[in-house]
Amino acid sequence: MAKTVFDKEMFLDLVVNFIPLFILLFFIVGYTVYNPFGIDTTFRSLQYALIVTPFIMLTILTYLSAKAIGTSERDAPVYLPGGATVDGAEPVEEHEE
């Protein structure tokens, strides 16, 4: 359990989910700065909840799945996806392409 599974390579893989997170963040900030529709506490808070909730959920799921995948990669041989039970399957190298 010594080494963390979150190394540089992992972060590169996760960029794909950072982009939608960034877009959500962009709108959170944007709607704070620019708000043509006036202040109404209920709808204003719902407005944020609707963007912040997906943001948080996506962060959590990305973290959990990355951890699961990273841990398996560290602790067990990695085969071709879908090819682990092929006769005489050899582990593939770490990097893809």
Add this chain to the structure above:
Amino acid sequence: MQITGQLALTVVMGLFLVVIAAWLAQIEDWRSYTPIGSGGATGESGYVSKEKPAGISRWLTTVDHKDIGLLYGAYGVIAFVVGGLMIMLMRIELLDPEMTLLSNSFYNSLLTSHGITMLFLFGTPIIAAFANYLVPLLIGADDMAFPRINAIAFWLLPPGALLIWAGFFPLGDIVPAQTAWTLYTPLSAGVGGGSQANAGVDLMILGLHLTGVSATMGSINFIATILTERGEKVTWANLDIFSWTILTQSGLILFAFPLLGSALIMLLLDRNLGTTFFAIEAGGTMLWQHLFWFFGHPEVYILVLPPMGIVSYVLPRFSGRRLFGFKFVVYSTLAIGVLSYGVWAHHMFATGMDPRLRASFMAVSLAIAIPSAVKTFNWITTMWNGRVRLTTPMLFCVGFISNFILGGVTGVFLASIPVDLVLHDTYYVVGHFHYIVMGAIAFAGFAGLYYWFPMFTGRMYQRRLGKIHFWTWMIGSNITFFAMIVLGYGGMPRRYATYLPQFATFHQVATLGAVLMFIGGLVWTYNFVVSWLEGPKVQDGDPWNLREDGMYTNEWQWFENKQETALADGGDEEEAVTDGGTTEAEAEAEAED
């Protein structure tokens, strides 16, 4: 109406119970049922009987995931044909602006049933067909985690279909529902004139409910299977992409379908027992829309994720190289899963909801486009400089990508509020989602059917006919759905049986495309039936020559083992794939394509 309506309802439900009773009576081996807690998750395959009964009772009693997969497949294909015939009638009616062939109300009925049939009776089941057959093989499991629940989940579907189509059968004065697939209240609550209070609507809602229960049971089964039944060597790091998409899809089903079920029950109560959930002065017109689309948008991703998985899985096999950025595809699948719950009100931009909320839904809708686009780039990059073999399954994969781009791009436009306010409820929307559901989802389904045909049947299909099927569909779908996009820009509203004369030309073009697809459909049916019965037998476990590229996978390995055992002991209870008339070399050449 009440008397006959209720009578018919009783008869249908009674028949249903008889079927269940008969089915229960068929299970000979009650003792073999293993309740939970009887040891490990694996190693229970003992109670999936080795000896299958012969003939029809095999299919009625089976709990083997492969048999159930084939049942789902047959069911989905039949529903696809029914839904397809319905739309052919409608497209012929739309050849001219007036009401000619069909009455307006029958058109509305067909419209409603076409949508529900394609989404709930074809889309979800055909995906379950692939998942049932393949997921246990791909993850090295003996069977699904709960084989009997698996069987029940399937057997809920046929009564579901009968109920959904009940209005079309001669059952007293039951008429088919005319609510459209979205069942918007107050219309669907039985308010207003027409046949909206007819029992046909209730039966359809009950049928929908059954299919929802079925999908939920199936999803729990898949989640349990993928989480607990993986073979020793199958880890999260080498789980195949199709199983990833099934896992995500099952999660989506688990949260979406029970909500639909509850909303449907509320609707039934409103219709029959005088509750007022959706009455104007209570929940108002918006409550149903929120409930429905909170299910409805995840549903569209429930339908598209596994087909994306099939394409991500099959496309690399014919590109001679591994899927580019495999993990990108995995993470973006999960991202789509989460975000799909945050976009539902983009179907409601035009309802006059609070503009602040609308803005939030637009934000998330734009964010969800990224993971979809990422996948598209991954598929294209996989083919780039690859050794591409344009076999029929590969052609369908490429067609998928092309159509998915068109469907996705039109979707992003619709996700932008100002654009949507112009295009909402026009044929543009119809064009958008048909590019996805037909152009992409069905295409991926056919890619899968052709790719695994040798495994499902032990035989090879006719390559020429496969290609004719592809080209008629590729050209036909683009003619039809592009014409719909154009009609939408022109302002043609959706869901009408008649229209203004200025739209006639493009409606005729759309019908032309549909006829082309109909012809392709005939070719496909002929090809599959004839090849299943008398196609050349597959000689080895690698009909696509995947070993050459080091792309051989678990399910074909299973197939190879099965064939070798079949050869060694002179055939087992499966139709043995023993020696056919063809030589090794011929089979190889056959498989080349």
